[in-house]
Amino acid sequence: MAAPVGLIHHDPAVVPGTHALVIGVGTYPHLQGGQAQGRRTDGLGQLGSPPMSARRIAEWLLGEYHCPDRPLASLALLTSEVRSAPFRNVRSGLEHKVARADIGRIATAVEQWYARGDTDAGNRMIFYFCGHGTAQGEDMALLARDFSLDAPNPLNGALDFRQLVNGLRRCRADEQLFFVDACRSGSDLLISQFGGGTFAGVVPRLGGGPPRPDAMTYYSTLAGEEAYARSGEVSLFTAALLKALRGAAGDRFADNDPWRVSTMRLQQAISHFLRQPTFAGAVSRVQRPTINGAAEFMVHELVGPPLVPVYVGCLPQHSNGTAKFTCRQAGGRPQRRRAADLDPQDPDRPWVVDLALGTYEFEARVDTGDVRKRTGDVRPMFTRIDLEKKP
Numbered sequence: 001m002a003a004p005v006g007l008i009h010h011d012p013a014v015v016p017g018t019h020a021l022v023i024g025v026g027t028y029p030h031l032q033g034g035q036a037q038g039r040r041t042d043g044l045g046q047l048g049s050p051p052m053s054a055r056r057i058a059e060w061l062l063g064e065y066h067c068p069d070r071p072l073a074s075l076a077l078l079t080s081e082v083r084s085a086p087f088r089n090v091r092s093g094l095e096h097k098v099a100r101a102d103i104g105r106i107a108t109a110v111e112q113w114y115a116r117g118d119t120d121a122g123n124r125m126i127f128y129f130c131g132h133g134t135a136q137g138e139d140m141a142l143l144a145r146d147f148s149l150d151a152p153n154p155l156n157g158a159l160d161f162r163q164l165v166n167g168l169r170r171c172r173a174d175e176q177l178f179f180v181d182a183c184r185s186g187s188d189l190l191i192s193q194f195g196g197g198t199f200a201g202v203v204p205r206l207g208g209g210p211p212r213p214d215a216m217t218y219y220s221t222l223a224g225e226e227a228y229a230r231s232g233e234v235s236l237f238t239a240a241l242l243k244a245l246r247g248a249a250g251d252r253f254a255d256n257d258p259w260r261v262s263t264m265r266l267q268q269a270i271s272h273f274l275r276q277p278t279f280a281g282a283v284s285r286v287q288r289p290t291i292n293g294a295a296e297f298m299v300h301e302l303v304g305p306p307l308v309p310v311y312v313g314c315l316p317q318h319s320n321g322t323a324k325f326t327c328r329q330a331g332g333r334p335q336r337r338r339a340a341d342l343d344p345q346d347p348d349r350p351w352v353v354d355l356a357l358g359t360y361e362f363e364a365r366v367d368t369g370d371v372r373k374r375t376g377d378v379r380p381m382f383t384r385i386d387l388e389k390k391p
Contacts (some may be wrong), residue, residue: 005109006076006099008089009062016122017073019173020061021113023142024054025080025101025131030148038150042187049229050130051081051134053181053238057128060242063090065303070124070175074116076109080131101131103144103202108125110164110204112248114171123173124216127164130235133182134190135223138162141201142182153272154190158201165217167206176215177263181237183226184219188253216263218270218295223290228283236280237270237289243354244269245299247306250380260382266299267291269381278311278343278352305357312337312384313350314364314372321347329358350384362387 004010010015024045029036032045058077065072071297077087078101086095099105117125132143140161147157161180168176220227220237229235234242249269250259270289312327313320321342328334337351364367364372364387372387 001240002108002112004076004112004216005105006078007074007112008058008077008087008096008098009072009075009091010116012074014073016070016073016120016124018067018124018126019069019113019117020058020072020078020130021109022053022054022058022061022105022128023078023101023109024050025129025143025145026050026052027080027082028132028143028147030146030147030150031132038148039131040046040149042190044132044148044149047131047229048231049083049233049235049238050094050181051084053130053229053234054079054128056234056238057085057179059090059128060245064303064309066303067166067298068301070122073123074113076113078105078109086248094266096118096246097347101144102146103159103371106144106159107202107204111206114204117173121172121174124175124179125168125173126172126176126179126260127168127217128179128181129159129161130181130238133156133161133180133184134187135184136186140180142180149187149190155201160201160203163203164206167204168215170206174214175295177299178215178217180217181227181235184221184223185226186224214295214297216295218267219290219292220287221290222288225287228280228287230281234285234323236274236287240270240273240279240289241266243307243309247302248309248381249251249264250306250308259306260298260317261300261302262298263293263296266383273309276311276352278349281343292298299320299358306378306380307354307356308380308383310355310360310385311350311376312353312362312364312385313387314321314366315386315388317348317350319351319364319366322366325351325363327353327355327360327362329360353370355383 030038032041077100080101088095117123129142141158143158249261249265273279325337326334362385
């Protein structure tokens with residue numbers, strides 16, 4: 001049996017459990033700006049956020065993911081980055097060399113991940129990819145580190161995502177989650193090389209028992225559109241995903257129930273963030289995440305109270321840029337808006353602050369004679385506090 005690829009956590013005693021495969025491809029040697037740049041790149045170049053985003057997801061899985069019925073049993077991480085640093089497993093304290101995300105290693109890692117998940121029908125599979133993607137119709141290719149448009153068949157350097165999902169349907173694991181943080185626009189140059197042939201990448205060897213269609217795929221953007229990131233930060237989709245998992249997507253049916261994140265609430269929260277100018281900036285409502293599937297199940301159970309985004313602003317909004325905002329909970333220290341929280345391009349946006357559940361007093365000091373106060377309850381998915389001047 002081949003040595004495990006990218007495996008940074010494995011506890012075979014956890015049955016049933018969650019088996020995760022996380023991939024972040026940012027450095028592409030054969031694309032624009034790469035060390036071995038090819039003649040043809042079709043405008044595809046280097047990406048900064050995917051390795052950072054993948055590492056952040058891996059950290060969340062190890063440090064915060066909580067599913068009592070399916071605890072984390074294994075995690076494999078593959079990246080392609082300018083300088084690959086060791087990854088520290090917060091559970092074991094051990095540092096691991098991170099596997100390089102070329103297509104051969106990715107294909108092997110997928111097959112091994114499948115085999116781990118296929119050991120029990122109660123297992124859960126989680127797949128996360130961040131990097132370049134390209135699509136034609138329902139077909140989508142996820143580009144590995146060694147992708148090259150100069151190759152006789154460029155898609156030999158890409159993972160065929162549709163066939164990956166189809167293959168996983170034969171896996172015994174009855175819950176499957178796929179997160180694809182990549183552009184879904186097409187490449188005219190790439191499509192032209194197939195002359196009407198099959199637009200398909202590498203398909204790992206997958207097999208197993210009867211179909212298990214209880215799967216959800218979260219795409220960072222609509223078919224035919226692009227995904228975005230800020231320089232030096234995780235991608236917008238991944239940032240929204242993590243905020244949703246940490247509480248913005250929390251829900252419960254009774255006061256004594258734990259706060260849980262379900263598949264449907266997760267999508268609602270991600271979409272909410274990417275519609276907000278305070279979160280997504282100029283691409284708010286431009287990048288529109290979508291899902292494929294209608295399976296509803298619990299993804300994650302919060303250990304503590306959820307953190308909820310609260311939007312605090314004056315009515316009318318033209319006072320937001322100069323007002324001094326604070327919020328405080330009984331017996332707690334006040335939180336104040338910092339100068340760094342102001343957007344110089346749009347100073348009239350509301351102040352956004354993440355707060356734990358509870359009742360808070362919010363205040364806006366517009367000027368000496370105009371102090372506005374309001375008490376409000378903070379609950380998921382988000383809370384909006386409008387502060388109006390009293391007559």
